[in-house]
Amino acid sequence: MTTTLAGGRAARRQTMRRIRPRRSPAVPLVIALWAGAAAVLWLWWDNTPSLADNTAKILAAGRITGLLAGYLMALVVLQMARVPALERRVGSDRVARWHAMSGRYTVSLVIAHVFLITWAYALQAGKSLGDFVQQFMDMVTNLPDMGKAAIGTGLLVVIALLSVGGVRRRLPYDTWYHVHLLTYAVVFLTFWHQITTGNEFAVQPTAKTFWYGLYGIVTALVVWYRILTPLRLNLRHRMYVEAVIEETPGIVSVLIGGKKLHRMGAEAGQFFRWRFMAPGMRFSSHPYSLSAAPRPDMLRITVKAIGDHTARLRELRPGTRVWAEGPYGALTAQRRSRGKVLLVAGGVGITPMRALFETLPGASGDITLLYRANSTQDLALWDELATIADERGARLMYAVNSPDGERPDISAERLRQKLPDIDDHDVFLCGPPGFAQSVYDSLRDAGVPARRIHHESFEM
Amino acid sequence: MRKSHPIRRVVLAGAATVSGIVLLLSLKPASDPASASAAGGAVPPAAAQESAQGGAQAAGQSTSTGDAAQTQYGAVQVRITVVGNKITKSEAVQAPQGGTSTQKTELAVPKLNAAVVAKQSPDIDTVSGATYTSEGYKKSLQSAIDKANAAASAAQPSQGASAPAQGAAASKTLTGTVAQTQYGPVQVRITVSNGKITKAEAVQAPQGGTSTQKTELAVPKLNAAAVAAGSADIDSVSGATYTSAGYKKSLQSALDQAGG
Numbered sequence: 001m002t003t004t005l006a007g008g009r010a011a012r013r014q015t016m017r018r019i020r021p022r023r024s025p026a027v028p029l030v031i032a033l034w035a036g037a038a039a040v041l042w043l044w045w046d047n048t049p050s051l052a053d054n055t056a057k058i059l060a061a062g063r064i065t066g067l068l069a070g071y072l073m074a075l076v077v078l079q080m081a082r083v084p085a086l087e088r089r090v091g092s093d094r095v096a097r098w099h100a101m102s103g104r105y106t107v108s109l110v111i112a113h114v115f116l117i118t119w120a121y122a123l124q125a126g127k128s129l130g131d132f133v134q135q136f137m138d139m140v141t142n143l144p145d146m147g148k149a150a151i152g153t154g155l156l157v158v159i160a161l162l163s164v165g166g167v168r169r170r171l172p173y174d175t176w177y178h179v180h181l182l183t184y185a186v187v188f189l190t191f192w193h194q195i196t197t198g199n200e201f202a203v204q205p206t207a208k209t210f211w212y213g214l215y216g217i218v219t220a221l222v223v224w225y226r227i228l229t230p231l232r233l234n235l236r237h238r239m240y241v242e243a244v245i246e247e248t249p250g251i252v253s254v255l256i257g258g259k260k261l262h263r264m265g266a267e268a269g270q271f272f273r274w275r276f277m278a279p280g281m282r283f284s285s286h287p288y289s290l291s292a293a294p295r296p297d298m299l300r301i302t303v304k305a306i307g308d309h310t311a312r313l314r315e316l317r318p319g320t321r322v323w324a325e326g327p328y329g330a331l332t333a334q335r336r337s338r339g340k341v342l343l344v345a346g347g348v349g350i351t352p353m354r355a356l357f358e359t360l361p362g363a364s365g366d367i368t369l370l371y372r373a374n375s376t377q378d379l380a381l382w383d384e385l386a387t388i389a390d391e392r393g394a395r396l397m398y399a400v401n402s403p404d405g406e407r408p409d410i411s412a413e414r415l416r417q418k419l420p421d422i423d424d425h426d427v428f429l430c431g432p433p434g435f436a437q438s439v440y441d442s443l444r445d446a447g448v449p450a451r452r453i454h455h456e457s458f459e460m
Numbered sequence: 461m462r463k464s465h466p467i468r469r470v471v472l473a474g475a476a477t478v479s480g481i482v483l484l485l486s487l488k489p490a491s492d493p494a495s496a497s498a499a500g501g502a503v504p505p506a507a508a509q510e511s512a513q514g515g516a517q518a519a520g521q522s523t524s525t526g527d528a529a530q531t532q533y534g535a536v537q538v539r540i541t542v543v544g545n546k547i548t549k550s551e552a553v554q555a556p557q558g559g560t561s562t563q564k565t566e567l568a569v570p571k572l573n574a575a576v577v578a579k580q581s582p583d584i585d586t587v588s589g590a591t592y593t594s595e596g597y598k599k600s601l602q603s604a605i606d607k608a609n610a611a612a613s614a615a616q617p618s619q620g621a622s623a624p625a626q627g628a629a630a631s632k633t634l635t636g637t638v639a640q641t642q643y644g645p646v647q648v649r650i651t652v653s654n655g656k657i658t659k660a661e662a663v664q665a666p667q668g669g670t671s672t673q674k675t676e677l678a679v680p681k682l683n684a685a686a687v688a689a690g691s692a693d694i695d696s697v698s699g700a701t702y703t704s705a706g707y708k709k710s711l712q713s714a715l716d717q718a719g720g
Contacts, residue, residue: 041484044484045484047534048488049530049534049535050488050489050490050530050532051485051488051489051490051532052490052532052695053490053532053695055698056532057485060484060485060488061481061485064481064484065481101469104470105473108474109477121560123698124698126698126699126701139560142563143559143560143563197558197559197562198558198559199533199534199556199557199558199559199561200558201558202557202558202559202561202562203534203557203558
């Protein structure tokens, strides 16, 4: 009796030693973003002695919006540079939401900038608003690099229109994605007019250096992390499809072989962006979570067939080459700060949870998995989960609709009833947006602090 | 997982941006305090230094750099080289850059430089299309010439400050020279009392066609601005650029007479 108790305590101590929660760098990054914006505004402030009349004010507003747009443009690209600190520490989902948000804001600033500058120059030339278009054409044809900038801005507006919610949903993902890549061309085309016609940069050499530095760093990061890093990864590990297994109706697992796969640095809970070199699939990559801890010779993803791409996965032939980028995602053991962990999975959201269920350090009884699905037939990977639960002494629960289709009760009371010390747990949550939101609310009601609920949501 | 409110976020971001920009714009003064004091004629310490230098080499060649004149597109600062009593060279040390400003500077500054050497006075023609730069140039040039004169008179201390005493005299009326614009001549008459402009009026202004309209539009504004500013550093009336430039030129010449 005493020995088991001591053993349990030792195991617990060992677990706690392995828990090293790492803070997300989101807050310092946001502070840096604001500091940069303040510095950019200072460029304008320092360079503008006075504003004599309304024309000067309109022109100044045009310059401010232009400067901020130029600054944010660099950051919007940076957010998608797949920098590990952003992808693995802040979380790919959160960064993608930042990207969408700041992208929309930047496009609005660009439009305001074009409008204000044209207006101010038209006023200055003594033209009426009717000559607006003519003034615009004058600027585009006469000022250095403005032709390029105009083409770039036109492209940007097209890209922005195609990214508007309703339009984007109607567009095939691949089309949208490849059009979106044209943003790099936009950044290139619009950069030069900032340097050559931007008052702040023409007058202040320090400002110019700062601007070159900002865009230079972003370019370097994009080249390094979006091109060179994946290239090296795939040359080293040479992945291919080993087998495709149907888990439940509509859910397939793809086994991926390769060299030294444990050296890829992937952790349970993370995902890769996969590109399968099969007809119709090679031009787009899709994020799928690992559904098992990586092994030296094998990785596994488990995917629900909902879209075009996921349906095609079923027909993959063994031996098909695979191009992967990653690992990405912050839903890993690093987020954990407590000894006890509750994993909540909704549907195919089980994939990262399954990997975490297997690998999260913990003594008997520390780890609990709650699996929600429509019916018991839809509980993919159930047998494996049961085996892991047995081996680790972990708890495994499921919640399915009753035969008459009624949804199971995942309320705060019910959660507390099942796990009386739920407020002392870290919770990892993965599932469809509606499900994730309702579970999140229940968890908060049950007394789990927000900082201990870890979730990933790719809903914009 | 806080609930997101996209509409609220858009409205907030838009409102915050607009009010932030408006706040920044309203914090900027309408005219630069530094250039205003320079126009007022107070001799800044820099000028004293310059004159000391100028005095040391009074016999030969000397250079004099005017105060920077702020325009709404940036500062203009002029340096002149004086040999004996003649300006042999005039150049812009600073001029507006960026956007159309670069073009305008490239267009206007060489012409202005040449005009100074040719005319030997700050009473040079405004380069059309570069009104602000020209005006700033002239202002800085005036201050450079003043400094050169101060340096020269420092070498001959007997000639004291007689101008300020004159300025204190009673009200007087001064008529500027006729400034030719491409639409016709502009001539300004000012009434000065105790060193201040109390009244400004146009004796001549372009007439005929749209010119009549423009004159009617611009002249009252320019009159009011001249009294308010107390100097020729007034804003051009948009839509009447040439008339404004002519007005300012004639006004400057009237003011020059007032200064003695």
